[in-house]
Amino acid sequence: MRFVAVGKRVPRLDGPDKVAGKTQFGADIALPGMLWGGILRSPHAHARIVRIRTDKAMKMPGVVAVITGQAFPTSDGEGVPVLARAKVRYEGEAVAAVAAETEEQARAAVSAIEVDYAPLPYVADIREATKRGATRVHDESEDPKHPNIAGVAETKRGDVEAGFAAADRVFEDTFETPWVHQGFLEPHVSLAAMDPASGRLTVWTSTQAQFNQRADLANLLRLPMSHIRVIGLPVGGAFGGKNAVCVEPIAGELARRTGMPVKVVVSRRDDFFATRPCGAAVMELKTGVKKDGRLVALRARLLFDTGAYPGAQHGVGASLAQGPYRVPNLAVTSYSVYTNRPPAGARRALTSPHVHFALESQLDIIAHSLGIDPLEIRLRNALRKGDPVLGGMEMPYTVAGKVIRTAAERAGWEQRPSRRSRGRKARGVGIAAGHWSVWAGGSSAWVQVNEDGTISVVTGAINLTGTNTSFAQIAAESFGVTVERVTVHQGDTDTSPRNDGSWGSRVLFGVGEAVRRACEDAKGQLAEGLSEEMGVPADRILISEGRVSVRGKAGRSLTLAEAASRAADYRGAIIGAGALSDLPFAVAVAAQVAEVEVDRETGQVEVKRLTCSQDVGRAINPMSVEGQVEGAASQGIGYGICEEYIYDAEGTLLNDNLMDFRMPTSVDHPEYEVALIEEGRDGGPFGAKGVGEPPLVPTAAAIANAVYDAVGVRVKQLPIKPERIVRELSRGR
Amino acid sequence: MAGETAMRFRVNGRDYQVAAGPTERLLDVLRARLGLTGTKEGCSTGQCGACTVLLDGEPGASCMVLAADAVGREITTIEGIAPPGELHPLQHAFLEHGAVQCGFCTPGMILSAKALLDRKPKPSDEDIKRALVGNLCRCTGYRKILDAIKSCAGSTRGRSKRVKKR
Ligand code: FES
Ligand code: FES
Numbered sequence: 064m065r066f067v068a069v070g071k072r073v074p075r076l077d078g079p080d081k082v083a084g085k086t087q088f089g090a091d092i093a094l095p096g097m098l099w100g101g102i103l104r105s106p107h108a109h110a111r112i113v114r115i116r117t118d119k120a121m122k123m124p125g126v127v128a129v130i131t132g133q134a135f136p137t138s139d140g141e142g143v144p145v146l147a148r149a150k151v152r153y154e155g156e157a158v159a160a161v162a163a164e165t166e167e168q169a170r171a172a173v174s175a176i177e178v179d180y181a182p183l184p185y186v187a188d189i190r191e192a193t194k195r196g197a198t199r200v201h202d203e204s205e206d207p208k209h210p211n212i213a214g215v216a217e218t219k220r221g222d223v224e225a226g227f228a229a230a231d232r233v234f235e236d237t238f239e240t241p242w243v244h245q246g247f248l249e250p251h252v253s254l255a256a257m258d259p260a261s262g263r264l265t266v267w268t269s270t271q272a273q274f275n276q277r278a279d280l281a282n283l284l285r286l287p288m289s290h291i292r293v294i295g296l297p298v299g300g301a302f303g304g305k306n307a308v309c310v311e312p313i314a315g316e317l318a319r320r321t322g323m324p325v326k327v328v329v330s331r332r333d334d335f336f337a338t339r340p341c342g343a344a345v346m347e348l349k350t351g352v353k354k355d356g357r358l359v360a361l362r363a364r365l366l367f368d369t370g371a372y373p374g375a376q377h378g379v380g381a382s383l384a385q386g387p388y389r390v391p392n393l394a395v396t397s398y399s400v401y402t403n404r405p406p407a408g409a410r411r412a413l414t415s416p417h418v419h420f421a422l423e424s425q426l427d428i429i430a431h432s433l434g435i436d437p438l439e440i441r442l443r444n445a446l447r448k449g450d451p452v453l454g455g456m457e458m459p460y461t462v463a464g465k466v467i468r469t470a471a472e473r474a475g476w477e478q479r480p481s482r483r484s485r486g487r488k489a490r491g492v493g494i495a496a497g498h499w500s501v502w503a504g505g506s507s508a509w510v511q512v513n514e515d516g517t518i519s520v521v522t523g524a525i526n527l528t529g530t531n532t533s534f535a536q537i538a539a540e541s542f543g544v545t546v547e548r549v550t551v552h553q554g555d556t557d558t559s560p561r562n563d564g565s566w567g568s569r570v571l572f573g574v575g576e577a578v579r580r581a582c583e584d585a586k587g588q589l590a591e592g593l594s595e596e597m598g599v600p601a602d603r604i605l606i607s608e609g610r611v612s613v614r615g616k617a618g619r620s621l622t623l624a625e626a627a628s629r630a631a632d633y634r635g636a637i638i639g640a641g642a643l644s645d646l647p648f649a650v651a652v653a654a655q656v657a658e659v660e661v662d663r664e665t666g667q668v669e670v671k672r673l674t675c676s677q678d679v680g681r682a683i684n685p686m687s688v689e690g691q692v693e694g695a696a697s698q699g700i701g702y703g704i705c706e707e708y709i710y711d712a713e714g715t716l717l718n719d720n721l722m723d724f725r726m727p728t729s730v731d732h733p734e735y736e737v738a739l740i741e742e743g744r745d746g747g748p749f750g751a752k753g754v755g756e757p758p759l760v761p762t763a764a765a766i767a768n769a770v771y772d773a774v775g776v777r778v779k780q781l782p783i784k785p786e787r788i789v790r791e792l793s794r795g796r
Numbered sequence: 797m798a799g800e801t802a803m804r805f806r807v808n809g810r811d812y813q814v815a816a817g818p819t820e821r822l823l824d825v826l827r828a829r830l831g832l833t834g835t836k837e838g839c840s841t842g843q844c845g846a847c848t849v850l851l852d853g854e855p856g857a858s859c860m861v862l863a864a865d866a867v868g869r870e871i872t873t874i875e876g877i878a879p880p881g882e883l884h885p886l887q888h889a890f891l892e893h894g895a896v897q898c899g900f901c902t903p904g905m906i907l908s909a910k911a912l913l914d915r916k917p918k919p920s921d922e923d924i925k926r927a928l929v930g931n932l933c934r935c936t937g938y939r940k941i942l943d944a945i946k947s948c949a950g951s952t953r954g955r956s957k958r959v960k961k962r
Contacts, residue, residue, distance in 0.1 A: 074891045081899030082887035082906065084834020084874035091833035246934045248838045248846055248900040299836070299900030300934050331839040528897065686894040690936055694897065697937030721843040721932060729928035732938040 067608070068539035068546050069749050072686035075529045076551060077297070089252030089269045089296050090328055097254070098127055098162040100317050100327035101169030102310065103176050104336065105151035105158055108403040108714030109185035109198070112149055112158065112178060120161060120175040125168035128320045129176065131159045135312065139279055143372045143406055145312045151180070152200055152371035153405050154715055155336025162317040162325050185403035185714050186211065189345050189368045192402050200371055200401035213369050213399040216378040218385075218454045226360025226392030230351025234429055238421035239780040240344045240763075241707035242368065245410050246698065246726050249299020250334045255314035256324035264315055265292045271305045271525050272564025277556045283312040284319070294555040295525045302698070303409030304338040306566055307374070335719040339408025340708065342368035342375045346421040351392075352429055356440040360392040361385060363421075367414060369399040372406035380414035382453045386422040387463040387498040387652045388444040389451075403714060409566060411698060412756035415499055416763060420781060423495035423764030427771065437494050437768065438471045446498075446652070453500050458650060460743040462678045467496050467654040469738050474656035474674035489661050490671070491773025496654040497760030501753035503573030503646035503746075507560035510538060510581035512589060512637040516609070516624030518542060520551045520581075523559035524574040528691055528755050533571050533683040534578045537748045541582035542623060543608035560642065568753025571683065572649060575748040577641035585639025592630030592637070593621075649745040649752035653677040655696065657765035658733075661773040663792055666785030668704050668770055670731070675758055676738040681750035689737045692758040696735065699762020701727045704783050803867050807832070808876025816863040823847050823858040825866070826873060834874035834903045838932070845931030848904035849873050855911040857930070874903035877910060885948050886910055893944035897935035905931045909945045918950045 080086045117129040132148035139145070147158050159176050163169040186198040192211040199210055206212065227233055253268040264286060270276050273295035281288040298305060310327040317325040329337055344367050351360035363384045369375030381397035399407075410416075430440040445464035452458045471477075471494060479492040509521040520538050524530065531551040539546045553559070562574060590604035593611065597604065603614045612620035621629075630637055658672040675692050682688045705725040709717045718724050744750035763781055771777050776791040800815040807830060814829045826832045826849065835858055838846035842860040849858045850872035858866075878884040883891075886906050890896050895905075905928060912919055912927035919927070924945050925938075933941060 072894070074894065075896055077899070078891040078896045079883070081896050081902050082883065082890050083878075084832075084903045086899055087833065088836070088900065090837060091827075247898070248844060248932060248934055249836070249898070250838065298898060299838075300898045302934070331841065331844075690894045690897055690940060693937035693939050694935045695937075698934065720841060721839050722841075726932060726934065727938075728932060729925045729938045729942070732925075732942075735937065735939050 066540055067543055068536040069681070069683050070685065071536065073532055073536060073546055073684050076532045076535060077526065086297050088249055088299050089254065089267060092254060092267060094254065094256055094324035097324040097326055098164060098317070098321060099166040099169040100314055100325050101161045101163065101173040102157050102313065102327070102333065103159040103173045104333060105147065105154060105156040107151055107180050107182050108154045108187065109183040110151050110180035111183060112147060112151060113181050114179045115159060116177040117159065119177065120172040123168065123172040123175050125164035126161055126172045127323070128162045128317055129159060129172065130316060130320065134316050135283055137282055137285070139283060139308055141373045145283055153336070153403050155333065155405060157337070160313045160317060162321050187402055187404060187710060187714050189343060189366045189400045189402060192400050193366065200403060211401040213373045213401050214377055216381040216397045218381045218393060218395040220451055221392035223360045223362050223392040223394040227351040230359045231354045232433065233349060233351045234425060235349045236425050236428060236779060238346045238424060240417045240420055241781055242340055242343045242404065243410065243702060243706045243708065244335055244340045244724060245302035245304035245338065246701070247300030247302055247304055250331055251305065251309045251329040251338060252327065253311045253314040254324060254326045255318035257318045257322065259322055263290050263292060264319065265294065266311050266315055267294045267296055268311050269298050269305055270295050271298065271301045271527065271566055273525060273556050274523060274561050275564050276308060276311055279308045280312060280315055283308070284315050292555060292557045295553065298525060298527055301527055302411045303566060306409050306564055307339050309337055331721065332719045335716060336405045339374055339406050341410030342370055342407030344368065344414065344417040346418060348421055348425050350425055350429065354433065356430065356433055356435045356443050358388055358390050358444050361390045363395040365395065365397040365418065367397065367399050368402050368404060368407060370402060370404035370406045373399060375399040375407040376409065376413040380418045383415045383498065384418045384422065386419060387446050387496050389446055411695060411759045412499055415497060415760045416699065416702060419495065419497040419760045420763045423761060424767050424779060427493065427768040428777065438476055441467050441494065441496055452650060456648065459647070459745060462740065462743040463496070463652045465742065466652045466676050466678050466740055469740060470494065470654035470656050470674050470676040473676065473736050473738050476656060487663050489663060489773040490658065491661065491769040491771065492656060492658050493765045493768025493772050494654065494656045495761035495764035495768060496652065497757060499568065499651045499757040499760060501568050501572050501649040501651055503576065503643060504563035504567070504569045505561060505644050506573030506577040507562055507642040508574060508577040508581045509560060510578065510585045510639040512585050512623070512627045514624065514628035514631055516548065516622060516627055518549045520549060520578055521554050521559050522574055522578065523554055523556065523562040524570050525565040526553050527565045529684065529687040530570045530574065532687060533575060536683050537575050537578050538582050540749065541579055541586070542606060544623065568651070568756045571754070572747040572752045573643065573646060575751060576646060576746060577643055579748040580641030580643065581639040583639070584641060585637050588634060588637045588639065589626055589630045592633040593626055596629060646746040649680065649747060650743065651678060651752055651754065651757040653757040653761055655761045655765040657769040659766060659769040659773055661770055661788065663774060666788035668766065668783055670700050670733040670766060672734045674736040676740060677754065677757055678740045678743045679754045680744050680747055680752040681741050682739045683749065683751050685739060688739060688754050691755045692737045693735050695755060695758035696762050697727050697732060699759045700731065700766065702781060703763035703766040707782050803863060805866060805871060807871045808873060818864065820863045821859055822861040822863050822866045825863045826858060832873050832875050836900055836903060838900065845904045845908065846901055848907045848931060850907055850911055853911060853914060855908045872907070874906060886945065889944040889947045893940050893947065895936060895940040895944040901931060901933040905933065905941055913948060
């Protein structure tokens with residue numbers, strides 16, 4: 064197929080404003096008479112709130128309102144109170160909030176709120192938390208033998224015991240991953256204002272999910288949904304950290320009480336607690352294989368730390384634990400475990416990076432132990448069309464092997480240097496793969512054909528990754544015009560059709576398809592509007608390459624502008640709509656080869672080269688897709704070698720700042736090579752599917768496997784810390 | 797704010813008289829007093845680089861500079877690197893190379909890059925990486941940013957291009 068717009072490297076449509084510093088993020092907006100919100104947070108990991116005194120704070124200069132947990136009788140969908148009631152369950156939990164005339168006054172008033180806490184024993188470790196007699200995070204009814212279990216999911220297939228009996232070798236290993244932050248650069252920020260005449264509340268916020276926000280706010284503020292307008296702002300990075308409500312209800316409640324607009328900016332430090340970071344995991348894998356490396360059985364027990372409230376996505380971990388491989392006999396049990404940590408939430412690809420770190424590391428162990436090439440063992444087991452995946456589904460295409468082979472070829476796998484040079488700096492190469500399921504979710508779009516032949520697209524999907532640019536390409540392609548003829552507008556909850564949040568790599572796939580369908584709808588309306596005038600039935604009218612013609616009749620054609628203005632005379636306007644929730648799911652497979660250099664003296668690991676391949680179905684905008692791959696892989700490097708929440712014995716987070724949390728910087732970035740494979744096509748627009756999450760999935764394991772290749776140290780716990788490597792190396796000496 | 801005094805700032809080639817408090821940061825003066833919100837705040841502690849501006853041509857975190865200490869210095873923000881309606885070659889290169897995703901780090905990145913290229917028009921890859929080490933970007937993985945800057949090496953001084961109208 065020859066495309067006019069799809070497949071082109073189109074710079075982001077919102078780019079010119081961004082490079083000019085003109086984009087208005089939440090912190091950049093101010094309203095007349097605006098107050099500043101401030102939030103008091105718990106210094107304790109677990110404590111009873113004995114008493115809160117707000118009278119002193121109330122009398123501070125500039126203070127207009129102070130609220131505590133009583134202001135919010137309901138909790139959010141996952142039971143998280145907006146402000147703690149009776150108990151705090153993690154350090155950083157919001158306890159009270161103020162509104163004051165200036166930011167400084169708000170800060171001062173926050174420190175004038177007096178709270179008496181009675182500290183309680185706390186539990187911070189997943190394994191401890193599941194032991195009999197462990198401290199309870201929630202008092203409510205739980206199985207006394209298994210305290211702190213917040214949820215269980217199972218994935219079963221075949222007969223795993225029979226599988227182990229038939230296996231030539233069985234391997235058992237335990238892997239651990241840490242708490243990490245999503246690392247977005249823009250802290251959470253929200254503004255709220257209530258119109259006293261109508262009683263309607265408007266909330267401007269940095270969110271991935273404005274319609275979900277509207278529903279949550281209606282519940283938390285006890286307002287009809289029709290009384291709430293959420294305006295999703297440009298988002299300065301999110302990666303799952305802006306899925307859930309954060310300070311929106313606090314800003315909303317303060318605005319309602321004071322009758323004035325209220326802005327709440329979360330400090331960087333508070334953002335480490337308040338954003339539902341990504342929880343730790345302990346994963347026990349028992350895997351049976353044949354001598355030739357074929358997987359025959361996998362039993363996994365996965366414990367995901369969900370912190371003080373549900374949200375850890377253990378179900379996703381259960382459904383993806385098999386990796387992109389055929390596993391005939393499978394028994395995965397996956398738990399969310401309560402601890403006194405911040406409530407866990409989403410981070411790019413949810414729990415997929417966790418389980419793939421475990422499985423892909425173990426596959427490497429198996430390959431080395433059986434004397435099989437790590438590439439070869441993956442190819443032998445790679446999913447093919449029809450193989451069971453995601454619990455009860457079938458793999459829709461045979462592409463995993465090609466993705467894995469491509470990464471290896473591009474990285475020069477066969478020519479890689481022989482292992483373990485003797486010098487101080489050792490190079491090593493490792494491979495890993497991963498998969499991710501893409502679901503369309505609630506997706507919708509409107510498309511209008513204007514009388515000058517330009518096309519306006521409106522969606523309610525938050526444009527995080529440049530999806531608006533891809534929508535322009537999709538619409539342009541549908542009409543056969545250039546991208547310059549299309550405008551894309553992200554509306555808010557009052558002005559655009561409903562969409563689920565921008566998560567799960569669903570937007571391009573689901574909303575992109577809704578845009579395409581809305582274009583087809585608009586084209587149908589054009590044809591109908593013109594059929595009488597052109598004297599032919601609508602189905603003979605053809606719209607392509609920016610012109611409207613009659614099928615089979617050469618010569619007679621209208622420009623899109625002519626056609627649109629005439630058709631609008633008949634119909635009033637040409638407005639196409641697309642809405643769906645039902646696309647068949649897509650499976651995205653990614654594979655990466657990491658080349659690392661390990662310093663034997665210091666244990667420092669440097670990622671020198673990262674070769675990434677991925678099946679994207681169709682790259683609507685290859686430049687943007689590459690950007691997603693490189694950005695995700697960079698996050699994977701952080702996850703692999705440097706990022707983690709570090710706590711002291713009192714349960715206090717020690718590295719609550721960007722310097723000590725250690726995200727990759729410009730000097731840590733490797734050479735990237737990105738290979739896009741466009742084969743596994745589903746119901747997405749022009750065959751496209753989600754791309755943003757899969758490339759984080761294999762990275763940490765590829766690095767760990769490369770470290771093993773370099774110095775023979777198998778790291779089963781992320782991040783791969785220098786001291787762990789040094790310790791292991793000195794042990795071997 | 798208590799104890800505000802009148803201070804004179806020179807920002808993007810223009811002089812401003814502003815009343816600012818003794819603890820007020822340059823970042824606050826730029827954003828809140830002058831409405832130059834292109835300078836972003838990502839951490840408030842000098843760790844992210846989103847608030848980078850140029851002070852007498854040198855990049856610095858404006859969240860760590862007291863307003864009073866910026867008096868008398870030539871301050872350049874993202875709003876001031878190209879004439880209105882035009883883009884600096886670095887801004888253009890960031891666009892064309894896909895070096896912009898969320899855009900929150902972008903103004904600071906571009907100013908750090910500009911300082912480097914003004915000082916050293918033909919930097920090595922290492923020079924570029926080192927010049928950006930204080931500017932975090934979570935979205936791009938840095939490669940496209942480095943490519944964008946590299947494409948401008950030797951060509952940025954004093955020139956700017958018209959914004960392409962889309
Ligand atoms: S806000 Fe100044 S360095 Fe982050
Ligand atoms: S583009 Fe988002 S942080 Fe750099």
